[in-house]
Amino acid sequence: MPAAGQSLEPIAxxxxxNAKSPIWHxxxxxxxxxxxxxxxxxxxxxxxxxxxxxxxxxxxxxxxxPTLGPSFIKVGFYGRxxxxxxxxxxxxxxxxxxxxxxxxxMFLFIPFLFYKYLxxxxxxxxxxxxxxxxxxxxxxxxxxxxxxxxxxxxxxxAALLSLFSILVLGVADDLFDIRWRNxxxxxxxxxxxxxxxxxxxxxxxxxxxxxxxxxxxxSGTEYSPPPTVNLGIYYYAYMLAVAIFxxxxxxxxxxxxxxxxxxxxxxSVFLLLNDAIYILRGRISGSVxxxxxxxxxxxxxxxxxxxxxxxxxxxxxxPARVFxxxxxxxxAGMVFAExxxxxxxxxxxLVFLIPQVINFIYSxxxxxxxxxxxxxxxxxxxxxxxxxESSRVEFKIAPTGLRKNFLSVLAxxxxxxxxxxRAGKIKSCSNLTIINLVLTWTGPLREDKLAIVLLAIQAAxxxxxxxxxxxxxxxxxxxxxx
Amino acid sequence: MPAAGQSLEPIAxxxxxNAKSPIWHxxxxxxxxxxxxxxxxxxxxxxxxxxxxxxxxxxxxxxxxPTLGPSFIKVGFYGRxxxxxxxxxxxxxxxxxxxxxxxxxMFLFIPFLFYKYLxxxxxxxxxxxxxxxxxxxxxxxxxxxxxxxxxxxxxxxAALLSLFSILVLGVADDLFDIRWRNxxxxxxxxxxxxxxxxxxxxxxxxxxxxxxxxxxxxSGTEYSPPPTVNLGIYYYAYMLAVAIFxxxxxxxxxxxxxxxxxxxxxxSVFLLLNDAIYILRGRISGSVxxxxxxxxxxxxxxxxxxxxxxxxxxxxxxPARVFxxxxxxxxAGMVFAExxxxxxxxxxxLVFLIPQVINFIYSxxxxxxxxxxxxxxxxxxxxxxxxxESSRVEFKIAPTGLRKNFLSVLAxxxxxxxxxxRAGKIKSCSNLTIINLVLTWTGPLREDKLAIVLLAIQAAxxxxxxxxxxxxxxxxxxxxxx
Numbered sequence: 001m002p003a004a005g006q007s008l009e010p011i012a013x014x015x016x017x018n019a020k021s022p023i024w025h026x027x028x029x030x031x032x033x034x035x036x037x038x039x040x041x042x043x044x045x046x047x048x049x050x051x052x053x054x055x056x057x058x059x060x061x062x063x064x065x066p067t068l069g070p071s072f073i074k075v076g077f078y079g080r081x082x083x084x085x086x087x088x089x090x091x092x093x094x095x096x097x098x099x100x101x102x103x104x105x106m107f108l109f110i111p112f113l114f115y116k117y118l119x120x121x122x123x124x125x126x127x128x129x130x131x132x133x134x135x136x137x138x139x140x141x142x143x144x145x146x147x148x149x150x151x152x153x154x155x156x157x158a159a160l161l162s163l164f165s166i167l168v169l170g171v172a173d174d175l176f177d178i179r180w181r182n183x184x185x186x187x188x189x190x191x192x193x194x195x196x197x198x199x200x201x202x203x204x205x206x207x208x209x210x211x212x213x214x215x216x217x218x219s220g221t222e223y224s225p226p227p228t229v230n231l232g233i234y235y236y237a238y239m240l241a242v243a244i245f246x247x248x249x250x251x252x253x254x255x256x257x258x259x260x261x262x263x264x265x266x267x268s269v270f271l272l273l274n275d276a277i278y279i280l281r282g283r284i285s286g287s288v289x290x291x292x293x294x295x296x297x298x299x300x301x302x303x304x305x306x307x308x309x310x311x312x313x314x315x316x317x318x319p320a321r322v323f324x325x326x327x328x329x330x331x332a333g334m335v336f337a338e339x340x341x342x343x344x345x346x347x348x349x350l351v352f353l354i355p356q357v358i359n360f361i362y363s364x365x366x367x368x369x370x371x372x373x374x375x376x377x378x379x380x381x382x383x384x385x386x387x388x389e390s391s392r393v394e395f396k397i398a399p400t401g402l403r404k405n406f407l408s409v410l411a412x413x414x415x416x417x418x419x420x421x422r423a424g425k426i427k428s429c430s431n432l433t434i435i436n437l438v439l440t441w442t443g444p445l446r447e448d449k450l451a452i453v454l455l456a457i458q459a460a461x462x463x464x465x466x467x468x469x470x471x472x473x474x475x476x477x478x479x480x481x482x
Numbered sequence: 483m484p485a486a487g488q489s490l491e492p493i494a495x496x497x498x499x500n501a502k503s504p505i506w507h508x509x510x511x512x513x514x515x516x517x518x519x520x521x522x523x524x525x526x527x528x529x530x531x532x533x534x535x536x537x538x539x540x541x542x543x544x545x546x547x548p549t550l551g552p553s554f555i556k557v558g559f560y561g562r563x564x565x566x567x568x569x570x571x572x573x574x575x576x577x578x579x580x581x582x583x584x585x586x587x588m589f590l591f592i593p594f595l596f597y598k599y600l601x602x603x604x605x606x607x608x609x610x611x612x613x614x615x616x617x618x619x620x621x622x623x624x625x626x627x628x629x630x631x632x633x634x635x636x637x638x639x640a641a642l643l644s645l646f647s648i649l650v651l652g653v654a655d656d657l658f659d660i661r662w663r664n665x666x667x668x669x670x671x672x673x674x675x676x677x678x679x680x681x682x683x684x685x686x687x688x689x690x691x692x693x694x695x696x697x698x699x700x701s702g703t704e705y706s707p708p709p710t711v712n713l714g715i716y717y718y719a720y721m722l723a724v725a726i727f728x729x730x731x732x733x734x735x736x737x738x739x740x741x742x743x744x745x746x747x748x749x750s751v752f753l754l755l756n757d758a759i760y761i762l763r764g765r766i767s768g769s770v771x772x773x774x775x776x777x778x779x780x781x782x783x784x785x786x787x788x789x790x791x792x793x794x795x796x797x798x799x800x801p802a803r804v805f806x807x808x809x810x811x812x813x814a815g816m817v818f819a820e821x822x823x824x825x826x827x828x829x830x831x832l833v834f835l836i837p838q839v840i841n842f843i844y845s846x847x848x849x850x851x852x853x854x855x856x857x858x859x860x861x862x863x864x865x866x867x868x869x870x871e872s873s874r875v876e877f878k879i880a881p882t883g884l885r886k887n888f889l890s891v892l893a894x895x896x897x898x899x900x901x902x903x904r905a906g907k908i909k910s911c912s913n914l915t916i917i918n919l920v921l922t923w924t925g926p927l928r929e930d931k932l933a934i935v936l937l938a939i940q941a942a943x944x945x946x947x948x949x950x951x952x953x954x955x956x957x958x959x960x961x962x963x964x
Contacts (some may be wrong), residue, residue, distance in 0.1 A: 071658050150633040153682065154633075157639035159673075160643055161646065168646070193589055196596075196635075198592055200632070
């Protein structure tokens, strides 16, 4: 929201849209055709349909963002880009467009996902040679497609329901600016349908733990792989924690053009790579393994997210023409949480979110008010150079005792930039986010350079995580998931 | 939205809230306790839990509307009440609050709905004496509660998903003022999950028709009751039409304080009465009949709607302190459409919506621009008397030919108020809504009197429909549904 006194000069549609050259139009038509081709692929493979829907997700989002931008500004979804000299006014909450495109396509995907069952179940045993009696019976009881995987459908619907809830809560947050403490727990409500379905369909509350942990817990017992520990009800608490963590952690690692969407794109790509490893192994060996099924489901959810995210990134990249809003961060985070929970690979998911975990832990002293926390912790624009510098918290009362020691230790290992006066009193320090931390290491950077550095860190961390997951983890845990 | 130049003087919270006397507080505590008592009823009967959740739905909505009203105005959800002399500014889109309360409680209701299955399935066959091998197997395949009615869960989740979609589309409409022609078809998107589940779980596309219709279609064939006709794919078109009609028809019969919510309350009550007939017959005879199951599901959806609606009606009744918005009309209409579709009683549902059907048919000449249609067709306030008078369309070009004859016939049977000049040319006529029609019959009325008359018509029509459904219909259709 702009400060009082600043004028509101809504941007026109043309400022947002691409140059509508014939090439661009040709590209759209081409992409749409490819998308539709994949959707209605001849082999009726849901995976190919999913690829098609993801292409359409990109095309639709790409077309809708410039179309809807001005309307968003008109109804009050706008913000000023504080990282630019002229602080331009641009549409906010564009994550809502992504969310709606995503949800619509996921609805349309339902028949494609279950095509196999719908066709085999109805072509053979049609209604034609039924007697009137069975017809009457059917009216009152309904027929059921006996082979149809109702539990899979329930799972899929529950996941969509959770996503819709977080979408609504995200938009509500962008509209009403819900208090920090309240919105931290918004995902709890959204995740209820998912938990119920998890309880009903899986109920697996065992986790595989490293061998040495198992040995510690079962000293004296003969070892028998794999070493699992039944967490029981705590497993649900663990899933809840994942569902609360993912959306919020992406929302905290935010504030510069392209970072929110960029990190979601990187994480999506690595989740898809991880899924591909399982799916391809299954397809090559010709056997359908339950873990491969779970990773197929994960692909169905993550690939369309990648589609809408790439389109959004185009408009949100430096210099941003739209903002994504908390809506997008929550939505993307919730997709990750869901596939982690339903695919029973929440630990692997957390490996891909290591920068977010580190940022959360690093921010914790400020989030929980152990150290002063200003309203905004974004990097500060140096108007002279046009570069971003790490923002600082100026202490009204110099920290003493434990807090002083804590900051001094951090400063010594270069994890915070400390300013002290001659008497050794701490005057200010850089804000505790990894965005500011990177800036204290690299010095001032232009906004897009900073985003690239941060995304490179994300990619490197995810890459290392993926390799570790498939090389070191099987050794530590005694066996692999396959 | 207020006209330009009109000042925006947001109302304070106290204008919206009830007098916070000790009695009021006691009432809230009492109602909450009763609600919670029913939710956690000792017999674990989902029907009693549903009653409890509905009481809580009332309490929560009643508390949240005055709390959130000022925030709604702040973000731009407000409107001016044109039916009052001073045209006060009040919060709009309060249906969103109802919708969110409703959805949250329906989420929490899931475990209660399936409590029976969750408990029997897990108490006996616990995880304790499993071998590690089966534990490992479970981690990779998941267990399934074998008796658990996954199809019922999928049905329930699909219904909630459809409701969430319409809620989001409704809010989008209130925010962006979507064009009339586009929003007419919004329910199509929302109803997809429901149609898929219907196809998978029931697939019943037969409808019971009156005996004479059956005889016409099957002339020469021996008659064998009940007379059903398989509509096949047209049945899905029929369901789609119901899903489009219900939300829109409630949205069209609107514009005076208390009418939108009032009609939804009346329809809900009669749907519940109809459900009760089936459920009670089942409980008395001790047998669980599929039709009774469908009507139980209908109760689970309609009763909480009644809860939120009564609370909303309190604030929306003359003189209105809040507006309900298109959001509410769509949402309530969609709940009706869903129970009609899932319960396979869409025809009975339409019987309860006869005033809406008549209003739609009566409005059609204006809706489809055969007769001039002004931007607003609300009754007009006479500032002198404080009473509402029927609003009129002034013809720029006097209707001739067919349109003139049509209006003259309507005028003769007192279905429109016509103004002609000496030459017999039509100068103006009352707008074609049943709200204006009632006013041409009764003469000017105060807004609340008019609402009462219209709701009385609704109740009378529903009452007649309910009686006809259970007395005449079984004769015409050859048998009853029971």
